[in-house]
Amino acid sequence: MPLALLALAIGAFGIGRTEFAVMGLLPDMAAGFGVSIPLAGYATTVYALGVVIGAPLMTALGTRLTRKQMLMLLMGLFIVGNVLTAVAPVFGIVLLGRIVSSFTHGAFFGIGALVAADVVASEKRATAISLMFSGLTLANVVGVPVGTMLGQRYDWRVTFFAIAALGVIGLLGVVKLVQRAKTAASIGRELAVFRNPQVGLAMLMTVLGFGGVFAAVTYLASMLTEVTGFAPSSVIWLTAVFGLGMVVGNLISGRFTDRAMMPMLYVSLTGLALALAAFTFTAHNKVAATITIALIGAFGFATVPPLQKRVMDQAAAAPTLASAGNIAAFNFGNALAAWLGGLVISAGIGFTAPNWIGALMTVAALGVALIASALERRSTGRG
Numbered sequence: 001m002p003l004a005l006l007a008l009a010i011g012a013f014g015i016g017r018t019e020f021a022v023m024g025l026l027p028d029m030a031a032g033f034g035v036s037i038p039l040a041g042y043a044t045t046v047y048a049l050g051v052v053i054g055a056p057l058m059t060a061l062g063t064r065l066t067r068k069q070m071l072m073l074l075m076g077l078f079i080v081g082n083v084l085t086a087v088a089p090v091f092g093i094v095l096l097g098r099i100v101s102s103f104t105h106g107a108f109f110g111i112g113a114l115v116a117a118d119v120v121a122s123e124k125r126a127t128a129i130s131l132m133f134s135g136l137t138l139a140n141v142v143g144v145p146v147g148t149m150l151g152q153r154y155d156w157r158v159t160f161f162a163i164a165a166l167g168v169i170g171l172l173g174v175v176k177l178v179q180r181a182k183t184a185a186s187i188g189r190e191l192a193v194f195r196n197p198q199v200g201l202a203m204l205m206t207v208l209g210f211g212g213v214f215a216a217v218t219y220l221a222s223m224l225t226e227v228t229g230f231a232p233s234s235v236i237w238l239t240a241v242f243g244l245g246m247v248v249g250n251l252i253s254g255r256f257t258d259r260a261m262m263p264m265l266y267v268s269l270t271g272l273a274l275a276l277a278a279f280t281f282t283a284h285n286k287v288a289a290t291i292t293i294a295l296i297g298a299f300g301f302a303t304v305p306p307l308q309k310r311v312m313d314q315a316a317a318a319p320t321l322a323s324a325g326n327i328a329a330f331n332f333g334n335a336l337a338a339w340l341g342g343l344v345i346s347a348g349i350g351f352t353a354p355n356w357i358g359a360l361m362t363v364a365a366l367g368v369a370l371i372a373s374a375l376e377r378r379s380t381g382r383g
Contacts, residue, residue: 004119005128007173008112009135011075014166015108016139018082018101019047021147021163025156032156033091046095047102048335055106055328059321063190067111067320068178074104074111075171079164086160097160106331109133110324113308115178123258126305130254133304137250140243190321198314199322201372203329206307209269209365211333213300215358216276217242218338220293223351228289241290245297253302261306261313265369268302273362275299279355304330337361
């Protein structure tokens with residue numbers, strides 16, 4: 001593995017930790033500032049919105065820098081954002097720190113995916129992308145539980161100082177290990193690739209496909225405690241099971257995506273739709289629910305390498321903005337799915353109802369993938 005991929009994975013691990021850190025620290029943060037749990041939850045909401053806005057904005061602002069310089073700038077902002085959160089005297093500064101941190105997320109993964117693909121042979125690009133994203137998956141397995149433990153044992157601020165320290169390591173790694181780093185194309189050329197309808201279709205697949213995962217995962221704790229009958233203390237290790245599934249699915253998919261990208265996407269989307277639909281029924285049994293959670297994690301993150309590579313391939317002439325924009329599409333899909341899942345729960349259909357929302361979104365993504373492939377074949381035939 002090229003050492004540049006290690007630096008990118010460390011950065012991805014840190015960003016993954018800061019994205020999900022609030023999940024286990026929310027009660028402590030709310031108590032520390034004397035605010036309600038729903039208000040403290042805005043620390044998650046503003047982060048998600050910041051990713052959607054910051055991904056294209058930061059990428060566009062950095063078109064005159066090399067990709068290495070942009071990664072260095074992003075890691076610097078990441079450190080500032082997390083230190084700001086850690087030292088915040090009032091909750092409003094926490095939100096400001098979260099916004100600063102979130103602005104680095106989409107651009108880092110978008111540009112990082114391009115750098116990862118550039119440091120390996122062309123037939124191993126998807127594998128390289130999956131290795132970089134492994135940092136994000138490991139953040140769910142290791143980073144979130146450790147961050148929660150630090151916050152409960154010492155103080156929630158310690159967790160964000162530790163995340164900032166990871167950012168320093170990631171920054172040094174980029175400085176020392178990333179060598180090959182092209183300059184992005186002009187903003188005009190970057191925007192021009194969006195005229196290709198295949199770029200838009202690829203992003204729509206991302207919104208619907210990976211978004212389906214979050215329809216279920218957002219309400220996972222409620223399903224496991226209210227429907228399955230697990231104790232609240234069991235949720236931590238069950239989320240680790242989900243995270244392990246993500247790690248395995250991501251790495252396997254990276255290898256198969258290099259061999260056959262669209263077939264891998266079809267398989268992962270079909271498996272994800274089936275797993276989400278099945279969870280409606282398996283959620284009533286502890287063993288079956290645990291297995292299904294792992295499958296949702298595996299098939300869910302198995303969609304990531306082909307979805308990201310599809311966008312990069314279709315925008316090959318100037319891929320930087322499209323690559324970062326696809327990271328924003330992942331997060332927009334997450335927010336949309338969580339909102340739809342909340343609607344069906346509020347309608348009184350039950351805590352397992354979001355699984356059907358996720359399954360339907362994933363089936364829709366599969367339909368878009370088939371349409372995109374058919375249009376591509378027709379265009380190639382005419383050519």
